[in-house]
Amino acid sequence: MDEPLTLLEKAALLSGGTVWQTRAVPRAGIRALWFADGPHGIRKQTGSADHLGLGASQKATCFPTAATVANSWDPELAEKVGEALGAEAAAQGVDVLLGPGLNIKRSPLCGRDFEYFSEDPYLAGKLAAGYVRGIQSQGVSACPKHFAANSQELRRMASDSVVDERTLREIYLTGFEIAVREGHPHTVMSSYNKLNGTYAHENHWLLSRVLRDEWGFDGAVVSDWGGGNDPVAAVRAGGTLEMPSSGFDSVERILRAVERGELSEADLDARVAEVVALGGRVERPSATQRVDEAAHHELARDVVAQSAVLLKNEDGLLPLAPGTRVAVVGDFAATPRYQGAGSSLVNPFRLVTTLDALPASGLELVEYAQGFTRGGAGDATLVAQAVRAAQQADVVLAYLGLDEISEVEGRDRAHLRLPSAQVELLAALAEVNEHVVVVLSGGGVVETEWLGRCQALLHGYLGGQAGAEAVLDILVGKVNPSGRLAETYPVRLEDTPAHRYHPSGGVTAEYREGPYVGYRYYATAEVPVAFPFGFGLSYTAFAYSDLEIGATGAAFTLTNTGSVAGAEVAQLYVGRDPSSTAGVVRPIRELKGFAKVALAPGESTRVVIPFDEYTFRHFSTATGRWEVESGRYSIQVGASVEDIRLSATHEVTGTVEPTAGRREDLPHYASGEITNVPDEEFAALLGHPAPPTSRVRGPLRLDDPLAAMTEAASPLARLAHRVLVRLIARADAKGRPDLNLLFIYWEPFRAIAKMTNGLVSTAMVEALLVVVNGHAFRGIGALVRAAVANNRMNRRLRRELAAVSH
Ligand code: BGC
Secondary structure (H helix, E strand, O other): OOOOOOHHHHHHOOEOOOOOEOOOEHHHOEOOOEEEEOOOOOEOEOOOOOOOOOOOEOEEOOOOOHHHHHHHOOHHHHHHHHHHHHHHHHHOOOOEEOOOEOOOOOOOOOOOHHHOOOOOHHHHHHHHHHHHHHHHOOOOEEOOEOEOOOOOOOOOOOOEEEOOHHHHHHHHHHHHHHHHHHHOOOEEEEOOOEEOOEEHHHOHHHHHHHHHHHOOOOOEEEEOOOOOOOHHHHHHHOOOEEOOOEOEHHHHHHHHHHHOOOOOHHHHHHHHHHHHHHHHHOOOOOOOOOOOHHHHHHHHHHHHHHHOEEEEEHHHOOOOOOOOEEEEEOHHHHOOOOOOEOOOOOEEOOOOOHHHHHHHHOOEEEEEEOOOOOOOOOOHHHHHHHHHHHHHOOEEEEEEEOOHHHOEOOEOOOOOOOOHHHHHHHHHHHHHOOOEEEEEEOOOOOOOOOHHHOOEEEEOOOOHHHHHHHHHHHHOOOOOOOOOOOOOEEOOHHHOOOOOOOOOOOOEEEOOOOOOOOHHHHHHHOOOEEEOOOOOEOOOOEEEEEEEEOOOEEEEEEEEOOOOOEEEEEEEEEEEOOOOOOOOOOOOOEEEEEEEEEEOOOOEEEEEEEOOOOOOEEEEOOOOEEEEEOEEEEEEEEEEOOEEEEEEEEEEOOOEOOOOOOOOOOHHHHHOOOOOOOHHHHHHHHOOOOOOOOOOOOOOOOOOEHHHHHHOOOHHHHHHHHHHHHHHHHHHHOOOOOHHHHHHHOOEHHHHOOOOOOOOOHHHHHHHHHHHOOOHHHHHHHHHHHHHHHHHHHHHHHHHHHHHHO
């Protein structure tokens, strides 16, 4: 039927019909689209729907998380993972896969770092683009997330990221830019946070100017679940679809705004066209399509084989010869830690443990000892048993790592230490056996003051359902490790650039460290690290020679000088030539290209890493554009950010001449010493004073999180706050953080209307706030009236929509 869509139908298409689906307009051939998490496996919920991984979901392959895959430095491998994810999504009837997640690891404390790729935007962007291409090759839309500057879990829905434009563009947006330009996703997910004062989902600058006008994105912007605020502002700004369903609350607000002339129909039509186009872009997934579970398991295994990072291998202890008698110690060998927790939680088809896989590895198991309990204090009996096993073995394989509660969505890590029970266990093992290999599980970095107690260290990250097999393949040399760190291992948390600023408990999160994220800081400010960005050992060695720089890129010869086949990740870094003192302030070197190259023993090859539009550019706050400064640049090629093997100077004719570079008003940014930037200098970087960091005292507002009820005028609200705090603490004490409660605690009042499927409207939340603010009588009256009105409105619009659209 080609009757044009009615106003009601249009407004109804811009918010969800359920937790996971959009609304359909059957008479216009518009079907409901199905969304599902997530980044490393499909989480299509079967029963009661929630978005925090609490309800059960259909089985799927659990691939390694993004933090793991990133260490492969291999966008083609990422694309293969994307293809497999897309195929599984299609087979489950999923239209839009909510991933990949590519937020920059601003600090290793972020609770969701395990879901993100890297501290570097170029690497993150290239890998994300691979995922997007792979997913979309199967007729399913990818949905890169969370756009943008979403770097902490604390107050994640109630935080305003305050970032200067240059840092924002060069660090936090460049990864998305690459993913959009090279992957062409059909959707992008906006983040929960505000960005420089405006919610991401209604940030016109972000969604229309940058994403659509500058990068050419022509798809739909989907809000994070409950991340919508003002639906009218979203439509104006370029936010397409609000998820999940908020009943007809947002629909009605859009209708009213159009009727009153506050929202133009042109804006409405533009957003509707994006939803309709999305439906046309995702092919109707075939219900008959079958997933090759065995092939996907093998792929998941191969990814870990290419991604695990060998961090230490003293005296060539690894690889272990067949028949080596090993003691396997550590709870993770029996019960793997293979994924994080929250919306990305996958219900795996299979899960192979180290103990399952060991018989096929060629190693001889002397004994398995648990060694420690998850989350528990040290246990002398378990340690004694582990020590006895270690005494009888040639080599001890100690499976250590972060337990389930240390890396979860909704909560940041409190420190970077391994649980003390594990560190004590390691010390006891090292006393009786000098050949200890630590195999680490965890989605991020840890402090390694215990490094001297092991002879070898392999970081398997979060390996998904087949990780244990791949790790054993590396330990016995069936696979030569080729993973390289996509993030820096600092010596201590206090050395990390944002440790004074992150996570912020205030209403703003100030990105005072500017562009000095990860290695950009350590390398520029010369802060020693435990393991640098890009680092990883191999069972062979590589030599670099004959660097030639041309107008289009760098070429050099790479030789495998060892006796086994292996792959090297050659990295290209660019910085200003040290002899030039002019120009904008910038990190000493930045990653601008890389190549993963497999070589047989003795083999040489000429490697070319091309320059591209990202190589020399910086964002000029003076011209408001990307510019290239003319002059000399240092081109460096190496095996990590600190292991530069070849370098040369290269003259570039740019778009601007280097200026004095604001060194006087930005002295800390000029030196890279940014851990304690004073207010005035941060204001100079921002171009205006930073907004207040704490909430303005006074009545609670829609924007305030429920956590702010501690300041509420109503004693009942303060009591509710105390009850919430107590329930959260009780769950924590049991070692099982309650993600739902954490979500509620930091949820802004406005989100109640977004997460209750129409049961609660915005007007009802406004009335509730009147109660919370101490006017119980007035508030309850208003609440009852609003509830009645909401009920009527939902019934009426549902009826009207059904009448027109079927
Ligand atoms: C998460 C998203 C996820 C969504 C749906 C949100 O809480 O931030 O990453 O895709 O829920 O589960």
